[in-house]
Amino acid sequence: MLLQNRPHPHPAETHRRYAHLRDRRLAGVLIDEDTAEDREELSALERISCRVHRRWAHECISSPTHVIAVTGHRWCRPCEAEANIAVDELTGDITITCTRCARTPTTPATRQILRTCRASLATATEHRRRA
Numbered sequence: 848m849l850l851q852n853r854p855h856p857h858p859a860e861t862h863r864r865y866a867h868l869r870d871r872r873l874a875g876v877l878i879d880e881d882t883a884e885d886r887e888e889l890s891a892l893e894r895i896s897c898r899v900h901r902r903w904a905h906e907c908i909s910s911p912t913h914v915i916a917v918t919g920h921r922w923c924r925p926c927e928a929e930a931n932i933a934v935d936e937l938t939g940d941i942t943i944t945c946t947r948c949a950r951t952p953t954t955p956a957t958r959q960i961l962r963t964c965r966a967s968l969a970t971a972t973e974h975r976r977r978a
């Protein structure tokens with residue numbers, strides 16, 4: 848919340864925020880995406896890295912922070928209930944299921960989560976394979 852009233856932080860500030868991260872590829876993506884988002888070139892919901900958790904999107908998408916009822920992210924509209932998400936890092940399988948009806952919400956938000964998590968998974972594992 849530190850950056851809330853300062854939509855255009857100095858780049859050095861962004862770099863400092865991620866200085867402690869051991870995964871430098873992740874730190875690089877976070878810096879790029881923060882910058883793009885602050886310039887309104889990238890939607891926060893299209894990111895493959897998470898500014899809040901400082902992780903890859905697929906690593907923290909199961910956090911309650913990523914339930915957004917308004918947009919339908921991890922949300923089942925008919926049930927007005929949260930949806931769980933399971934990410935299998937080995938197979939790349941991602942499943943989103945409502946905690947009440949056990950169905951997958953068929954919404955643009957669900958497709959967006961699948962898209963961004965697949966992309967973050969691919970970027971993270973590609974780096975690990977090379978390392």
Ligand SMILES: [Zn+2]
Binds near residue numbers: 901912
């Ligand atoms: Zn997150």
Ligand SMILES: [Zn+2]
Binds near residue numbers: 947950
């Ligand atoms: Zn449901």
